[in-house]
Amino acid sequence: MKEIAHRMFKEVIVAIVIVFILIFIASLFVSFYFKTTILKGFEITLFRIITIGGGGTLGNIVYVALIFIILGVVYVIFDRFVTLMSETNIVGGFLMASKLSSIKNHYIICGAGRVGTHVADKLKEFKEKLLIIEIDSKIVKDVRGEGHLVVEGNCLDEDILNKVGIKKAKGLIACTGKDDSNVFLVLKAKALNPKMKVATRVNSIDAKDEFKKAGADVIVAPEISGGHELAEKITGKRK
Template sequence: MDRILLKKAALANRRKIFFTLCFTLCLTFIGTFGYMAIEGWNLVESFYMTVITLTTVGFGEVRPLSMEGRIFTSMLLIVGLGSFAYGLSTMATFVIDGEFKMFLEDRKLEKEISRLNDHYIICGFGRNGVQVCHELKKSNSPFLIIEIDDEKYNKAVHEGYTVIHGSAIEDEVLQLAGIERAKGLVAALASDADNVFVTLTAREMSKKLHIVTRASYSSTEKKLFRAGANVVVAPNVIGGKRMALTLLRPHVADFLDSMVFGEDDIFLTIEEVELNKKSPVIGKMIKESNIRQESGAMIIGIKNHLTQLIKFNPNPDIQLDISDVLILLGSYVQVEQARKFLLNED
């Protein structure tokens, strides 16, 4: 039985257990007030008689029963035994079929997700989703995965990721993933139609969410932007350009791979830092900021918060302001030192 069917069976059994508990509680009330009405006993005596009858512990009667009381006790006993047998079989199924274990796992997952904030949601653990997760893990960014395929789900769990087994196109699954608290979402499903639907649903649920989505065909890009995507990535187009670059300028391609992905011996990375009001460089020109001296990282670009334009190799006389975004180049250590310096973090 796959995990989706197992979840449905577990939900059905939980409802059965809840129904059994409610039914037993109702029987207790009926028995208690029945004895009070038929035998004229007080509340404690009637409740005690009901409990020992339903549990069949074999204790003696509180007082001698009338004919009506014996008939009522017999009916209560028959119904109680049926309810007990039904509840026992349901509990056995719940435990033996592994549903109880899955229930505990789901509770643990919900607690893990509740602790996430400003995290990323990765919809799909296919070829693109796997690479996204590896890069996020490398940068120590919080994220979780939504995957419906059993094999891909098990693979993600085996790699130690936080994974929700379900469909990303369902509102309940996105809510479980904490989309209201999420910083970004990647729609990397196999179908463009599913990616459009996920993007549309996610945008309706969170207006501030940064959505990056995959497109297999160029004709889908406009639909994805209209659905609410901030960035649309076409792996086929990027792959073609990368292959052409490797043919025409192989050394440049190797250098870029080493720089961006941290391969080979050139452990460089590109990072962006948005300046806040606590930054010590606010109001200073780039040449006065001492970023290179403090961290060793280089400013290779700047995005002005007013024009939203990016300037590469910016003029050192440019004045820095709140909400400007600096594009930094350096080793992981240098970039992290620059980030702490720019954001005035200890």
């Protein structure tokens, strides 16, 4: 993003310099023609540009041509500015920062996979405030398209967790597909906000004890519980 901004900034500066060079050349010509100082020539040039001409037929042609060149350069500057805004998403970044600074009593969902998005949909149905942290830019785009507030980044990064207001959050749900990542996330979340409720997805039933030691308040194994539910429903038995 910085490279794009730097390149476009240079292009805009070049365009502005071209405008000033053209005006300076015109001022030199005017000062020579009227046998006056360059400063006076500059004043006359600006006046003629603003009033579009006023210096005879030839003068009008020169000034009108100069005006069109300046307008062309201004258009280029405006076009590069719009491109810069869209490619770097400056406006979107500003709005995101504004939302993140004001959000509190919310739930943080780490991971926007199938489990994470289902959790988000249910929390939204419950009218709860939430945001999602996801590292995959394609998934981020898709989930944002569904209307969720998503921050792109690594949920194991403490800076990202602070950015999404973990110290003001009501709860955190660890939904990554790796148990070791979820354990580490539970530990970090509890360290940053001990009062916050932390729920986690567990992929291996053998890892449950690790999550309990890490301080998880809620431990759910979606695949295991889903399998048990299927067996119970088809047999009508329950243990």
